[in-house]
Amino acid sequence: MNGFRSMGCDVLLPDGAPLDGVHALFDARDRRFSRFHDSSELNSVNANPRGAALVSEEFASMLSLALDAARATGGLVTPAVGGALIAAGYDRDFPRLPLDGVAVEPARVPFFQSLTLRGVALLRTEPVILDLNGVVKGQTVDDALELLGHGWVSAGGDIATTVPLVVGLPGGDTITLERGGLATSSVTKRAWRRGGVRQHHLIDPETGLPSCSPWSEVTVAAQSCYVADVAAKAALLLGRAGPSWLDRRRLAGRFVDHDGRVTVSERWLQAVPAGQAA
Amino acid sequence: MATPSRMQLARRRLKVARYSIGAVALSAFAAFGLVVRDAHPATHSTATTAVAPSTTNNDSSTFFGGSASISPAPQTVAPQTQSSGS
Numbered sequence: 001m002n003g004f005r006s007m008g009c010d011v012l013l014p015d016g017a018p019l020d021g022v023h024a025l026f027d028a029r030d031r032r033f034s035r036f037h038d039s040s041e042l043n044s045v046n047a048n049p050r051g052a053a054l055v056s057e058e059f060a061s062m063l064s065l066a067l068d069a070a071r072a073t074g075g076l077v078t079p080a081v082g083g084a085l086i087a088a089g090y091d092r093d094f095p096r097l098p099l100d101g102v103a104v105e106p107a108r109v110p111f112f113q114s115l116t117l118r119g120v121a122l123l124r125t126e127p128v129i130l131d132l133n134g135v136v137k138g139q140t141v142d143d144a145l146e147l148l149g150h151g152w153v154s155a156g157g158d159i160a161t162t163v164p165l166v167v168g169l170p171g172g173d174t175i176t177l178e179r180g181g182l183a184t185s186s187v188t189k190r191a192w193r194r195g196g197v198r199q200h201h202l203i204d205p206e207t208g209l210p211s212c213s214p215w216s217e218v219t220v221a222a223q224s225c226y227v228a229d230v231a232a233k234a235a236l237l238l239g240r241a242g243p244s245w246l247d248r249r250r251l252a253g254r255f256v257d258h259d260g261r262v263t264v265s266e267r268w269l270q271a272v273p274a275g276q277a278a
Numbered sequence: 279m280a281t282p283s284r285m286q287l288a289r290r291r292l293k294v295a296r297y298s299i300g301a302v303a304l305s306a307f308a309a310f311g312l313v314v315r316d317a318h319p320a321t322h323s324t325a326t327t328a329v330a331p332s333t334t335n336n337d338s339s340t341f342f343g344g345s346a347s348i349s350p351a352p353q354t355v356a357p358q359t360q361s362s363g364s
Contacts, residue, residue: 176351184363
């Protein structure tokens with residue numbers, strides 16, 4: 001398989017696809033937007049979490065996408081969760097995270113309306129630690145595919161394609177993604193404990209704690225990987241309301257609960273009738 | 279004409295320094311006010327950056343744009359990649 005490792009996941013391309021440009025794109029985005037690179041622009045912005053700041057055009061573009069996602073999901077998928085993630089113990093690159101530690105207290109997630117972006121000027125009316133992980137990977141997959149022009153790109157569960165692609169899903173099913181984006185949001189991969197209590201990286205903005213959703217993995221198909229990723233996160237955070245929320249937005253979604261039982265949205269069922277998933 | 283005393287010279291220098299500090303502080307305050315005013319959502323029709331390819335509205339149906347096309351996979355074809363979450 002043709003690929004490399006970046007953003008803490010395996011990035012795969014079709015055999016023979018040129019890697020260099022895509023690899024450079026992923027690494028550049030990782031350096032700019034990671035909380036775990038000391039010299040990243042994100043950490044520079046977070047070092048003074050309140051008031052006005054001037055950011056790069058690329059940072060402004062990505063933050064703008066994150067704010068669009070926050071508006072479209074009613075604040076469920078928000079860039080303002082950085083403080084809550086750190087409070088939950090996710091304060092370093094995942095492979096270096098201690099498996100357990102002292103118990104955590106919930107951290108209030110600021111309203112995304114505390115953030116205003118005008119050009120490259122960012123204003124925060126209260127302290128906000130940003131985390132752009134909710135959009136950076138999905139958007140980078142889309143941008144990488146645009147760079148390739150044709151084919152597909154897959155990065156840690158996030159996929160964008162211009163050609164029919166057979167994709168394996170959580171629990172063993174497979175589907176064909178004809179064109180567009182597919183993303184799976186999961187609470188099973190990046191998990192750790194604090195005070196003996198299981199933690200993961202999907203924060204519920206209402207509680208400031210890792211979500212207690214009944215779903216362990218949610219997969220969504222959308223026009224782009226960025227949108228699929230945002231919708232998958234929102235649907236997981238919404239819990240039992242997730243499937244109908246996706247249907248109201250004409251999105252196909254597949255939900256796996258903590259016992260491995262699969263539920264699908266109406267759109268998914270229309271596209272992949274029960275029993276026809278391989 | 280009497281030569282100003284060292285005390286008078288010092289007072290003059292102090293006065294000039296006070297005016298200078300005041301002018302710099304006033305300029306900085308005005309500049310900050312302009313930045314804050316420019317950044318405030320009430321002064322604009324949208325609060326999103328001009329450089330971003332964003333949807334710039336709250337209509338979630340526009341944002342989501344409908345599903346990608348998916349179909350059952352052929353029984354005999356192995357997955358080319360996995361969407362297993364991260």
